[in-house]
Amino acid sequence: MFVRIVKLSIQVEKVDQFIAYFDQIKQVVRNQPGCSFLELYQDKKDPSIFFTYSYWQDEKALEDYRYSQTFKQVWPFVKQMFKEKAQAWSVDKKVTLD
Secondary structure (H helix, E strand, O other), rough: EEEEEEEEEHHHHHHHHHHHHHHHHHHHHOOOOOEEEEEEEEEOOOOOOOEEEEEEOOOEEEEEEOHHHHHHHHHHHHHHHOOOEEEEEEEEEOOOOO
16 A cells, blocks of 8 residues: 655635535545545644545556546646645555454
């Protein structure tokens, strides 16, 4: 399992628009091959900071998504709302199911 965390700093006046858009597209991203989880978390101290947390089968699945039509539509729209460049972290995670 591959975990991807992305920190997004959104322009204050666009926070509500960003949240609404994320709610519209999250299921589309979750349905991408290799994605098993995607959620958005808002920072409690700074409501213009968000973190996306997603699980991917492997790095290839994430890379395939980054070259998909979905990403080509989602990213430019979201990117226009940024107040700072996005920061991303990726971690390999061993998952055990009981």
